[in-house]
Amino acid sequence: MENLIGLLVAVPLLGAALLLCGGRRLDGKGHYIGTVLAGASFVIGAVLFADMLGRGEHDRALHSKVFSWIPVGGFRADVAFQLDQLSMTFVLLITGVGTLIHIYSIGYMEHDERRRRFFGYLNLFLAAMLLLVLADNYLLLYVGWEGVGLASYLLIGFWQHKPSAATAAKKAFIVNRVGDVGLSIAIMLMFTTFGTFTFAPVLTNADHASEGKLTAIGLMLLLAACGKSAQVPLQSWLGDAMEGPTPVSALIHAATMVTAGVYLITRSGAIFNAAPDAQAAVVAVGAVTLLFGAIVGCAKDDIKKALAGSTMSQIGYMILAAGLGPIGYVFAIMHLVTHGFFKAGLFLGAGSVMHAMNDEVDMRKYGGLRKYMPVTFITFGLGYLAIIGFPGLSGFWSKDKIIEAAFAKGGTEGWILGGAALLGAAITAYYMTRVMLLTFFGEKRWVPDEEGHEPHPHESPSSMTIPMIVLAVGSVFAGGLFSVNDAFLKWLEPVTGHSHGDSPLSAAAVTAGTMVVLAIGVALAWAQYGRRPVPRTAPRGSLLTRAARRDLLQDDFNHVALVKPGQYLTRGLVYVDHKLVDGVVNGTAASVGGLSGRLRKLQNGYARTYAVSMFGGTAVLIAATLLMRAV
Amino acid sequence: MNPVNYLYLAALLFTIGAAGVVIRRNAIVLFMCVELMLNACNLAFVTFSRLHGNLDGQIIAFFTMVVAAAEVVVGLAIIVTVFRSRHSASVDDASLMKL
Numbered sequence: 103m104e105n106l107i108g109l110l111v112a113v114p115l116l117g118a119a120l121l122l123c124g125g126r127r128l129d130g131k132g133h134y135i136g137t138v139l140a141g142a143s144f145v146i147g148a149v150l151f152a153d154m155l156g157r158g159e160h161d162r163a164l165h166s167k168v169f170s171w172i173p174v175g176g177f178r179a180d181v182a183f184q185l186d187q188l189s190m191t192f193v194l195l196i197t198g199v200g201t202l203i204h205i206y207s208i209g210y211m212e213h214d215e216r217r218r219r220f221f222g223y224l225n226l227f228l229a230a231m232l233l234l235v236l237a238d239n240y241l242l243l244y245v246g247w248e249g250v251g252l253a254s255y256l257l258i259g260f261w262q263h264k265p266s267a268a269t270a271a272k273k274a275f276i277v278n279r280v281g282d283v284g285l286s287i288a289i290m291l292m293f294t295t296f297g298t299f300t301f302a303p304v305l306t307n308a309d310h311a312s313e314g315k316l317t318a319i320g321l322m323l324l325l326a327a328c329g330k331s332a333q334v335p336l337q338s339w340l341g342d343a344m345e346g347p348t349p350v351s352a353l354i355h356a357a358t359m360v361t362a363g364v365y366l367i368t369r370s371g372a373i374f375n376a377a378p379d380a381q382a383a384v385v386a387v388g389a390v391t392l393l394f395g396a397i398v399g400c401a402k403d404d405i406k407k408a409l410a411g412s413t414m415s416q417i418g419y420m421i422l423a424a425g426l427g428p429i430g431y432v433f434a435i436m437h438l439v440t441h442g443f444f445k446a447g448l449f450l451g452a453g454s455v456m457h458a459m460n461d462e463v464d465m466r467k468y469g470g471l472r473k474y475m476p477v478t479f480i481t482f483g484l485g486y487l488a489i490i491g492f493p494g495l496s497g498f499w500s501k502d503k504i505i506e507a508a509f510a511k512g513g514t515e516g517w518i519l520g521g522a523a524l525l526g527a528a529i530t531a532y533y534m535t536r537v538m539l540l541t542f543f544g545e546k547r548w549v550p551d552e553e554g555h556e557p558h559p560h561e562s563p564s565s566m567t568i569p570m571i572v573l574a575v576g577s578v579f580a581g582g583l584f585s586v587n588d589a590f591l592k593w594l595e596p597v598t599g600h601s602h603g604d605s606p607l608s609a610a611a612v613t614a615g616t617m618v619v620l621a622i623g624v625a626l627a628w629a630q631y632g633r634r635p636v637p638r639t640a641p642r643g644s645l646l647t648r649a650a651r652r653d654l655l656q657d658d659f660n661h662v663a664l665v666k667p668g669q670y671l672t673r674g675l676v677y678v679d680h681k682l683v684d685g686v687v688n689g690t691a692a693s694v695g696g697l698s699g700r701l702r703k704l705q706n707g708y709a710r711t712y713a714v715s716m717f718g719g720t721a722v723l724i725a726a727t728l729l730m731r732a733v
Numbered sequence: 734m735n736p737v738n739y740l741y742l743a744a745l746l747f748t749i750g751a752a753g754v755v756i757r758r759n760a761i762v763l764f765m766c767v768e769l770m771l772n773a774c775n776l777a778f779v780t781f782s783r784l785h786g787n788l789d790g791q792i793i794a795f796f797t798m799v800v801a802a803a804e805v806v807v808g809l810a811i812i813v814t815v816f817r818s819r820h821s822a823s824v825d826d827a828s829l830m831k832l
Binding site (some may be wrong): 705706707708709710713714717 | 751754755756763824825828829830
C-alpha cells in the first residue's frame with residue numbers, strides 16, 4: 103500500500119511530462135490522456151482511502167520513503183510521503199474535483215488549438231498539489247508549494263496573447279512569491295530551532311521551543327498561507343487570476359492552490375497552538391478577509407470576479423477557523439471540502455453560462471437564462487443554496503460550525519469574531535443572490551458581441567454538464583453526510599485534535615441567528631435586483647460600492663505603498679549607479695585613455711627618435727651607475 | 734703611447750656615429766654610422782684587452798665583427814628592397830610604423 107502513495111503523485115506528473123513533451127502527435131488525444139491519468143490518480147486515492155478505513159483509528163497514517171534527497175553529513179532531507187487522514191481528505195478532494203474539472207475542460211476547451219498543453223498544465227497542477235499535501239516534511243512541501251505557483255502562473259496566463267492575462271499571471275506569481283519568502287524563512291527558522299523539518303519531530307517537539315521562536319515561525323507560515331490562499335494583505339492576485347480559462351478558476355478556487363494555505367496552517371497546528379500571538383494574527387487575517395472578499399463580491403458585475411470575491415471570503419472563513427485552534431481545525435477542513443464542491447460547481451456553471459453567451463462575463467448583460475440552460479440553472483442554483491448555507495445543504499453544516507466555533511472562542515474576541523462571521527454570512531447571502539438573480543432571473547438584457555453576433559444561449563454539451571451535476575450532488579449532500587454522527591470530526595480528530603469551546607450562545611441560537619441574517623441578505627438582494635429591472639450599465643453607486651468595484655482599492659494601496667516607493671528606490675539606486683559607480687569606472691577608463699593618447703605621440707615612426715631615446719636611456723643608466731658608485 | 738688615447742679615439746668615433754644616426758636621413762649613411770659605432774666599440778674592447786693584459790676583449794671584438802658582417806648583409810638587403818619599392822633611401826619616408 104505504501105508504494106501507491108508515490109504513484110499518486112507520479113501518475114499526473116507522468117501525464118504532464120507526456121503532454122508537454124509529446125509534441126503535436128498527441129494533439130488529438132492529449133485531453134483524454136490527461137483526464138484518464140487524473141482519473142487514475144483518483145482511483146488510487148480511493149483504493150488507499152478504502153484501505154485506510156479498514157485500519158484502526160490510530161494506525162491509519164502511512165509513510166513511504168522514496169529516496170534520500172539531500173544527505174549531507176548529519177543533515178538529511180528525504181523525498182518521503184506521509185498519508186494520514188488530513189492528507190487523505192485533500193487527496194480525494196484534489197483528485198476527485200480535479201478529475202471532474204478535467205472532464206469539463208474537454209468540452210470547454212474544445213476549440214482551443216492548445217488544448218493538449220492546457221491538459222498538461224492541469225496535470226502538473228494536480229501533481230504539484232498532491233506533492234504538497236503528501237510530503238512528510240516542510241522542504242518537500244515547499245517543492246509542491248512552488249510547483250503549484252508555477253502551474254497557476256502557466257494556467258492563469260494560458261491565453262497569453264491577451265496582455266491582461268499575461269499581466270495577471272505575472273501578478274499572481276509575484277504576489278505568491280512574497281508568501282513563498284515567508285515559507286522559506288519559516289523552514290529555516292524550523293531548522294535552526296528543531297534541527298529538522300520533518301513534520302513528526304517538529305510538531306511533537308513544538309511545545310519545547312521558546313514561544314518567541316514559535317511566534318516567528320507561525321507568522322511566517324501565515325504570510326505563506328496569505329500568499330497562496332489570497333488572504334489580506336496578499337489577496338490582490340485572486341481577482342485578476344480570473345483572466346485564465348474558467349476551468350482553471352474552478353481548479354484554483356476549489357481543489358488546489360487557495361486551499362494550500364489552510365492545509366499549511368492546519369498541518370502546523372501544533373506550532374500555532376503553542377504560539378497564541380501567531381494564532382491571533384491568523385484569526386485577524388481570516389476575519390478581515392472574509393469581510394473584504396464578501397464586500398468586493400457584492401460590487402462586481404463580472405460573474406467570475408464576483409465568485410472570486412466569494413472564494414476569498416470563504417477561504418477567510420477557513421483561515422479564521424484554523425486560527426481558532428483545536429476548536430476549529432476540523433471545521434476549517436470540512437468547510438474546505440464542502441466549499442470545494444460548491445465553488446467548483448459554481449465556477450463550472452459560470453463557465454457554462456459564458457460558453458452560451460459568447461464569452462460575455464458582465465452579469466448585467468445576462469438575465470432570464472434559466473429557461474435556456476436548465477441544467478446549468480439547477481446545478482448553479484444548488485451550489486448557490488449550498489454556499490449561502492441554506493439549511494440541509496453542504497455549506498450550512500460547515501459554515502454553521504465555524505460561526506459556532508468563532509463564538510466559542512470566548513470573551514470579547516469571541517463576540518467580535520462571531521459577529522464578523524455572521525455579518526459575512528449575511529453578505530454572502532446578498533451577493534450570491536445577486537449573482538443568481540442577475541444571471542438566471544429577470545428579463546433578457548443580452549447584447550450582441552463585438553462582431554455583432556446575437557447570443558443564442560444553449561445548454562452546454564454533456565462533458566460539461568455531467569461534472570456540474572456530480573458537483574451539485576456533492577454540494578447538496580456532502581455536508582450532511584459528514585455531519586452524520588460527527589463522522590468528519592471523528593475522522594480528522596486523531597490528526598488535528600479537537601476541543602469543544604464554551605460558547606456563550608447555544609448551537610441552536612447560532613443556527614437561528616445565521617438563518618435570520620441569511621434571510622436578510624437574500625431579501626435585500628431581492629429588493630434591489632429581483633423586484634426592479636436591472637440597468638445594463640452599472641449605476642454610479644455609493645462611495646463603498648465604487649471602492650469595492652476597485653477591489654476596495656487594493657491595487658491603489660499596493661501602488662502607493664509598495665510600487666511607488668519601490669520605483670523611487672530603484673530610481674535612486676540607478677542614479678547612484680550611473681553617477682557614482684559608473685563615474686568611477688568610466689573616469690578611470692577615460693584618464694587611462696587620455697594618458698595613452700599622449701604617450702602614443704612618442705611613437706612617431708622616425709628611426710632617429712627611437713635612437714635618441716635609446717641613447718638617452720643608456721646615458722641615464724650610465725649616469726645612475728656612476729652616481730651609485732660615487733655614493 | 735698611452736693606451737688611454739685609444740679610448741678617447743673610440744669615444745670620439747662612437748659619438749660621431751651616434752650623431753650620424755640621429756642627424757642623417759640617408760639609409761646608407763645611417764648604416765655606415767652604425768658600423769662606425771660598432772668599430773668604436775671594437776677599438777675600446779681591444780684597448781681594454783691590452784690594458785688588462787688578457788684576450789677577452791679581443792675575442793669579443795672578433796664576435797662583433799662576425800655579427801656586424803651578418804648584419805650588413807641583412808641590413809643592405811632591407812635597404813635595397815625599400816629603395817626598390819619606394820624609390821628613396823631616406824629613412825624619414827619610411828616612417829609608417831606609427832599610430
